[in-house]
Each structure stands twice: as structure tokens, then as C-alpha cells.
Amino acid sequence: MAKIYDIIIIGSGPSGYTAAIYAGRANLSVLMLQGYQTGGQLMLTSDVENYPGFEEGILGPEMMEKFEAQARRFGTEMLQEDVTAVDFSKRPFTITTDSGDYQSRAVIISTGASAQWLGLESEQQLQGRGVSACATCDGFFFKKKDVAVVGGGDTAMEEATFLTKYASHVTLIHRRDTLRASKIMQDRAFKNPKISFIWDTEIAEVLGEDSVTGLRLRNVKTGEENTLPVQGFFLAIGHKPNTDLFKGLIDMDKAGYIVPVEHTMTNVPGVFAAGDVTDHRYRQAVTAAGDGCRAAIDAERWLESLGEVELVPEPSDVIEVK
Numbered sequence: 001m002a003k004i005y006d007i008i009i010i011g012s013g014p015s016g017y018t019a020a021i022y023a024g025r026a027n028l029s030v031l032m033l034q035g036y037q038t039g040g041q042l043m044l045t046s047d048v049e050n051y052p053g054f055e056e057g058i059l060g061p062e063m064m065e066k067f068e069a070q071a072r073r074f075g076t077e078m079l080q081e082d083v084t085a086v087d088f089s090k091r092p093f094t095i096t097t098d099s100g101d102y103q104s105r106a107v108i109i110s111t112g113a114s115a116q117w118l119g120l121e122s123e124q125q126l127q128g129r130g131v132s133a134c135a136t137c138d139g140f141f142f143k144k145k146d147v148a149v150v151g152g153g154d155t156a157m158e159e160a161t162f163l164t165k166y167a168s169h170v171t172l173i174h175r176r177d178t179l180r181a182s183k184i185m186q187d188r189a190f191k192n193p194k195i196s197f198i199w200d201t202e203i204a205e206v207l208g209e210d211s212v213t214g215l216r217l218r219n220v221k222t223g224e225e226n227t228l229p230v231q232g233f234f235l236a237i238g239h240k241p242n243t244d245l246f247k248g249l250i251d252m253d254k255a256g257y258i259v260p261v262e263h264t265m266t267n268v269p270g271v272f273a274a275g276d277v278t279d280h281r282y283r284q285a286v287t288a289a290g291d292g293c294r295a296a297i298d299a300e301r302w303l304e305s306l307g308e309v310e311l312v313p314e315p316s317d318v319i320e321v322k
Helices: 013-025 040-044 060-075 119-124 135-142 154-163 184-189 285-305
Strands: 006-011 030-033 077-079 081-085 092-097 100-109 113-115 144-148 169-173 195-198 201-207 213-218 225-229 232-237 240-242 271-273
Touching: 006 013, 006 092, 006 285, 013 030, 013 040, 013 060, 013 285, 030 100, 040 060, 040 113, 060 077, 100 285, 119 201, 135 154, 135 232, 144 154, 154 169, 154 184, 169 201, 195 271, 271 285
Parallel strands: 006 030, 006 100, 030 077, 100 271, 144 169, 144 232, 169 195
Antiparallel strands: 081 092, 092 100, 113 240, 201 213, 213 225
């Protein structure tokens, strides 16, 4: 008879690994289906300096290695394969990968979200070396430097405004002559003396070998090209949650983000969601990890309420003095 796990976690990254740590410590049997690209967006990040506990900073891939090792320490089984199908119509749930079917009493979805990229070869080559899709994560590294942001929505306005805290100047590049951002966000950017705009323009190439030195720009109306010297390039053209696999099964908003109905539980009892699949606002490693903790505790308590596992209290972080 095939093994039935207490919890299958779909996806890795801070939320998935944290969920695995908490579930493993609760003596639950856990299988993590990591995906072929393990670790989530932090695998594309160089220095992480805003995660508590790493006072000197840490490389994104190194941090994910530590998360993975800690999850393995508490007994999580891991399989580096993508999920190709799910059956949430009955319990135990069935999750299918290239190597076969796996069953569990509960599921935690932590497949994350992916930044939208322009698709330029030069952009990919310089990721983590001046090209970023997260100003909050990487803006600190561009103190007193000139940077550019591409986009025209609220996210682009937020990223550009945030970067003015560090950068000498921010150039916002948009392929149209009007913004789609909300008026309040537009006004905030227009009034900021450190932000300038280039309209009707697309990025033809990111320049530089070991780091970003500039952008080759192309006017979409005239075809004219010119070079903009910058030391940093931020993409703010949106994120896409990795939820296509669950469409029609799990309740989502119009952008594809999962909408939990109670805490971290989705509309399917026993299926929980954590991290960037539910979060279009913060998208930080620390908030994703917090979500993973919540999802694991929610799943454990749900299973206990059905009498399928014995609840193991998670030790409190607070010591009560009597």
C-alpha cells in the first residue's frame, strides 16, 4: 500500500521550508515536492540583508540551503520534481509528479510567484548584478547611484519612490505616454524631485559585463535609440502567482492569487496556502516564512480536529515567569 503522508507541501522557498520545519517538529509525516527550480525567488537574489538573524547579510541561495537543511533535520522527505496534476476531490488528496502519485491527508500550497521579466538575454545575465525585480530587497545596495525603473503601474511608482531613499536619481521608463497607476501614486512620483520620466520607450538591451552600466533604449514611435547610463535596473511590470495548476479548484482573485477563506485554509478543507501565492503586497522572505508557520499550525490543528493526528503543542517563544 502506498504511503499516505500527513502533509504534502507543494513548492519550496521560505514559506514551504518553514511549513516543513513546523510540521516536522509536530511529528507529522511530511513530503515536500520542491519543484525543479528549488528555493523560489531568493535563488535569484544575491545579498539578503533584511532577514533577521543574519547581521552580516547572506546570499539568497545560501539562505535557502540553510532552510532546506533545517527542514530535513526534522524529517521532511523531499523530491525535486514539479507537480503536474492534483486531485482535491476526495481525501486522501492525490498529487502527481513525473515519477508518480503521492497521497496526503492535508496539502500546503507554497508555489510562490514569479516576477515578470522583459525576456532580454542581457537582463537574465545581469540578474543579481544590478538587475532586480524587488526594490525593497535590493534598493539599499544602490546608495548614491543612478538607477532606472521600467513600468507604469502602482508597483512601478512605489518602487521608484522607494528607491529615492537611496539612489541619487531614479529614471522611470514607460512604453506609453500615460501611466496606468492610480492618481495618488502618479502625483507622488511626479512631485518627487529625484524622479524623472522617459515616455514611449522600451528597453532594447541592458548594458554591462559584470555589472549594469547602462540601458539601450528604443523609442517605440520613432525607432530612435540612445543610451542611458545607470548602475541599477529595476523591473516593476508585475508578478504572476504560480497558481495555474490550481485554477478551477482553489478560489483565487482576478490576478490569480489564492484567497484563503479561513486563516490559511482555502475553499477546499484540508488544503492550505502560504507565501507569495496569497500575497501581492509584501512579497518578502520574512512574511512568507511567517505564512509557512501559520499554514503548518493550521494544518496540524485541522488534522487533530478530525482525530487523524495527535496535537503536539509548539513551544511558545515567550517564557512565563511565575
